[in-house]
Amino acid sequence: MSVVSIRNLHYAYDPLLPGGEPISVLRGVDLDVEQGEFLSLMGPTGVGKTTLCMALNGLVPQATGGHIRGSVEVLGCDPRRTPVEELAARVGIVYQDPESQLFCTTVQDEVAFGPENLGVAAQEIKERVEWALNVVGMSSYGDRSPNQLSGGEKQRVAIAASLAMMPEVLILDEPAASLDPVGRFQVFEAIEALCQQRRVTIIMVSHDAEHVAQFSDRVAVMWEGRLARVGTPSEIFFDRSLRDQVGFAIPQVSTLAMALNSRYGTAYRFTRVDEAEEALRRDIAEQQAFRKTSEVYSSGTAWPQSASANEWMHRQDGLEDFGSLIRTQDLWYEYDATIPALNGVDLSIPDNAYLAVVGQNGSGKTTLVKHFNGLLKPTRGEVWVYGRSTESATVGELAHQVGYVFQNPDHQIFCATTWEEIAFGPRNLGLAPETVRARVSEALETFSLTPYAETPPAVLGYGLRRKVSIAAVYAMRPQILILDEPSIGLDWRSTQELMARVDELHDQGHTIILVTHDMRLVAEYTRQTLVMHEGGVLTYGPTEVVLCQTEQLKQAQIAPPQIARLAGRLTDLGFNGQALSVEGFCVAYGELWEGKA
Amino acid sequence: MSLMYALYQPGDSWLHRLDPRAKLLFAFCGCFLLLLNKNLWLILSALALTQLALLSAGIDWKRLAWVWRITAPTMMMIAVLWVVFYPTPGEAFLSWRFLRIGIHNLAEGVAVALRIGALAFVLFFWLFSTDQTILVRSLVTLGLPYTWGLTLAMALRYIPTMTSTFRMISDAQQARGLDLSARNPIKRARAYMPITVAMLITAFRTAENLSRALQSRALGASPKRTFLRQLHLRPCDIVFMAGIVLVAVVLLWLRFTMGLGAYPLRLVG
Numbered sequence: 001m002s003v004v005s006i007r008n009l010h011y012a013y014d015p016l017l018p019g020g021e022p023i024s025v026l027r028g029v030d031l032d033v034e035q036g037e038f039l040s041l042m043g044p045t046g047v048g049k050t051t052l053c054m055a056l057n058g059l060v061p062q063a064t065g066g067h068i069r070g071s072v073e074v075l076g077c078d079p080r081r082t083p084v085e086e087l088a089a090r091v092g093i094v095y096q097d098p099e100s101q102l103f104c105t106t107v108q109d110e111v112a113f114g115p116e117n118l119g120v121a122a123q124e125i126k127e128r129v130e131w132a133l134n135v136v137g138m139s140s141y142g143d144r145s146p147n148q149l150s151g152g153e154k155q156r157v158a159i160a161a162s163l164a165m166m167p168e169v170l171i172l173d174e175p176a177a178s179l180d181p182v183g184r185f186q187v188f189e190a191i192e193a194l195c196q197q198r199r200v201t202i203i204m205v206s207h208d209a210e211h212v213a214q215f216s217d218r219v220a221v222m223w224e225g226r227l228a229r230v231g232t233p234s235e236i237f238f239d240r241s242l243r244d245q246v247g248f249a250i251p252q253v254s255t256l257a258m259a260l261n262s263r264y265g266t267a268y269r270f271t272r273v274d275e276a277e278e279a280l281r282r283d284i285a286e287q288q289a290f291r292k293t294s295e296v297y298s299s300g301t302a303w304p305q306s307a308s309a310n311e312w313m314h315r316q317d318g319l320e321d322f323g324s325l326i327r328t329q330d331l332w333y334e335y336d337a338t339i340p341a342l343n344g345v346d347l348s349i350p351d352n353a354y355l356a357v358v359g360q361n362g363s364g365k366t367t368l369v370k371h372f373n374g375l376l377k378p379t380r381g382e383v384w385v386y387g388r389s390t391e392s393a394t395v396g397e398l399a400h401q402v403g404y405v406f407q408n409p410d411h412q413i414f415c416a417t418t419w420e421e422i423a424f425g426p427r428n429l430g431l432a433p434e435t436v437r438a439r440v441s442e443a444l445e446t447f448s449l450t451p452y453a454e455t456p457p458a459v460l461g462y463g464l465r466r467k468v469s470i471a472a473v474y475a476m477r478p479q480i481l482i483l484d485e486p487s488i489g490l491d492w493r494s495t496q497e498l499m500a501r502v503d504e505l506h507d508q509g510h511t512i513i514l515v516t517h518d519m520r521l522v523a524e525y526t527r528q529t530l531v532m533h534e535g536g537v538l539t540y541g542p543t544e545v546v547l548c549q550t551e552q553l554k555q556a557q558i559a560p561p562q563i564a565r566l567a568g569r570l571t572d573l574g575f576n577g578q579a580l581s582v583e584g585f586c587v588a589y590g591e592l593w594e595g596k597a
Numbered sequence: 598m599s600l601m602y603a604l605y606q607p608g609d610s611w612l613h614r615l616d617p618r619a620k621l622l623f624a625f626c627g628c629f630l631l632l633l634n635k636n637l638w639l640i641l642s643a644l645a646l647t648q649l650a651l652l653s654a655g656i657d658w659k660r661l662a663w664v665w666r667i668t669a670p671t672m673m674m675i676a677v678l679w680v681v682f683y684p685t686p687g688e689a690f691l692s693w694r695f696l697r698i699g700i701h702n703l704a705e706g707v708a709v710a711l712r713i714g715a716l717a718f719v720l721f722f723w724l725f726s727t728d729q730t731i732l733v734r735s736l737v738t739l740g741l742p743y744t745w746g747l748t749l750a751m752a753l754r755y756i757p758t759m760t761s762t763f764r765m766i767s768d769a770q771q772a773r774g775l776d777l778s779a780r781n782p783i784k785r786a787r788a789y790m791p792i793t794v795a796m797l798i799t800a801f802r803t804a805e806n807l808s809r810a811l812q813s814r815a816l817g818a819s820p821k822r823t824f825l826r827q828l829h830l831r832p833c834d835i836v837f838m839a840g841i842v843l844v845a846v847v848l849l850w851l852r853f854t855m856g857l858g859a860y861p862l863r864l865v866g
Binding site: 054055057059063083084085086088089092093095099100101103104106109112113114115116117118119120121122125126129143145147161162165333370373375394395396399400402403404406408410411412413414417424425428429458473476517 | 605609707728729730749750751754755757758762765766768769770771772773774776777778791792794795798799802803806807808809810811812813815816817818819820821822823824825826827
């Protein structure tokens with residue numbers, strides 16, 4: 001039985017500026033969702049996924065205005081006419097940003113807020129709160145303030161708050177997009193618990209292909225305002241033409257399967273690590289048994305030892321030897337007198353490095369990199385950039401050499417036009433007007449923002465605002481570019497485009513520092529990786545070495561990307577530490593298949 | 598610091614357990630009496646009393662220091678202006694042109710300035726020990742519409758969030774070369790423009806998201822809203838409230854019959 005039925009749904013937002021054209025977002029959506037189904041919605045940023053979700057709970061068009069036509073039916077109601085607050089009892093929604101959906105002082109009050117609004121009796125509210133917190137694994141957090149919770153915990157509270165209203169349909173709009181790996185894990189664990197209970201129909205918007213594959217019964221891919229295809233995860237992820245057309249993320253193991261299929265004529269269609277392990281283990285074991293190459297088994301793991309990274313770290317000591325661009329010595333930083341955010345970091349970053357800084361929230365990543373552009377000054381110790389101590393340099397002076405792109409674009413957008421926004425940084429550097437014009441034009445072109453040059457950046461969609469914020473720093477031409485979570489809020493194709501630009505900058509000799517939780521980005525792009533843990537450096541070295549240090553990564557609560565995990569599970573078959581990328585894995589696979597390993 | 602802006606300090610002291618309506622009555626009566634008072638000794642007593650009460654309830658001394666810190670500039674400004682614009686009526690120990698400073702206007706200036714601190718502490722007596730849900734609940738029981746109480750609670754809830762957003766915006770703009778070091782106040786104000794505008798845009802966006810979240814959580818769905826946490830006046834709350842009313846009536850009577858609190862240094866007329 002369909003709980004959601006959409007036919008030929010069209011929707012356009014009102015024009016952004018007086019006299020402008022309405023912004024058409026949905027252009028003929030047709031969708032049916034069955035009771036108890038888990039449907040994931042994928043597609044590029046700005047394609048209309050959130051608008052579609054809001055059309056299901058009535059916010060579109062009741063709160064947003066605009067023009068709607070076609071039909072929508074959710075649980076037998078028409079969301080266009082049923083008041084949002086009335087429909088909220090049956091259709092729950094969890095948004096991406098936990099900060100703007102938690103407004104009470106305790107977790108318990110937060111979860112009780114919905115049932116209270118529905119006029120549920122106090123005793124029943126109490127029972128619902130206990131149940132909902134139990135489902136998301138937050139039973140012991142009832143008296144805590146949401147302010148004191150981590151991102152993952154906040155989002156779990158938001159899910160519990162929706163659940164307590166006993167919705168029949170739960171919409172999750174990128175529920176884990178802004179979270180660190182532990183936060184994501186916690187949220188997806190809560191979603192898994194929900195799936196097991198199977199009380200609700202779930203519609204989840206997500207760019208996270210790995211989890212989409214893990215949970216979804218079906219995946220719907222949106223493109224140009226309509227659904228390009230709806231199918232099982234395997235059907236969607238192995239539809240190459242659809243992927244080429246739309247450009248959405250697919251699980252790394254599915255990319256691997258396609259690479260193996262095209263190179264070795266296999267017919268793999270795995271979308272999850274366990275499926276991949278099972279299929280590869282079976283096939284390789286059969287082949288190895290056939291060849292009786294028992295020595296492959298006895299050779300054991302060829303994973304690089306952790307000493308390699310440590311030796312590499314020690315080699316960094318000599319500034320001159322290594323041509324260090326940034327160097328820290330016994331760097332301590334304290335926000336207050338309680339726990340130091342950094343405790344004696346010694347680090348040397350070479351010129352033209354392509355460095356990933358990873359670690360959990362609160363591990364000191366951002367505190368460390370804020371020392372590189374002088375936003376923070378050491379409580380103790382010293383930081384040198386280009387051989388100059390940052391102690392005596394202002395942020396403005398360091399901005400000539402160090403560009404910093406913050407995670408949230410709204411923290412820097414303030415100008416009346418995109419052109420002005422991008423020109424702000426170069427002007428602050430005191431560049432001549434013609435140089436500023438040239439730089440802005442180039443940045444607009446590089447990031448495909450030329451059509452929006454005269455548009456106020458604040459009214460652009462999130463993906464475009466993110467591009468504006470990056471272009472604004474790019475136009476300053478810093479020798480060192482720090483990007484804080486570059487992939488958050490961007491779809492797969494935009495991320496690829498952005499990273500292609502970043503790669504070009506690196507090839508031109510710039511030093512790139514990525515602060516990120518996206519381990520796939522780390523594995524596929526960076527050359528060096530620095531793992532921060534509890535304010536110190538846990539390990540630092542070449543990325544392919546660090547990603548093999550399973551113990552250290554576990555200690556820092558970082559999950560390696562899918563292929564690294566798969567290779568780790570298959571070490572007994574002879575996979576080695578180079579099998580961290582699709583290409584590396586294919587090579588290792590070929591060698592094993594042919595008995596060379 | 599951000600937790601400081603959250604105002605409420607969780608705890609289970611006598612003050613935390615006290616019914617919020619009793620605390621609200623104390624705050625209301627305290628403010629009213631303080632505004633009728635400019636006696637230095639009584640204001641110092643009120644300051645000592647509220648601070649002792651807060652400390653006895655386990656409120657962190659850092660919070661009290663924070664109240665002093667945020668009210669100090671206003672207090673200093675009031676004290677100075679008072680002394681400058683209200684020449685002392687009696688003997689002056691400093692006289693220059695229109696400026697006449699004597700013990701009378703000096704004491705009065707200090708008293709009026711400290712009254713700001715005392716008013717703040719009386720209000721924080723209520724806010725430091727009452728979480729926002731209960732605060733709203735108490736205002737609703739006193740007849741305030743729920744949405745008004747919720748608005749007040751959310752304004753308090755978002756103070757720490759906005760403070761941290763301000764810091765992040767300031768960092769992001771400085772990283773693009775914005776210079777905030779200007780000493781000239783006009784130049785400084787202009788330098789803060791990018792931060793102010795970005796802050797406003799962020800605040801509007803947060804408000805929009807918040808309103809959607811509130812609607813999605815069924816705000817206004819039922820004409821009769823229920824509450825998980827119920828308020829019950831205990832006998833000790835009633836005694837406390839009666840005590841407050843009694844003390845307030847006595848002080849008022851003394852104020853209007855004997856002039857208690859009407860003079861900066863003398864207790865009565």
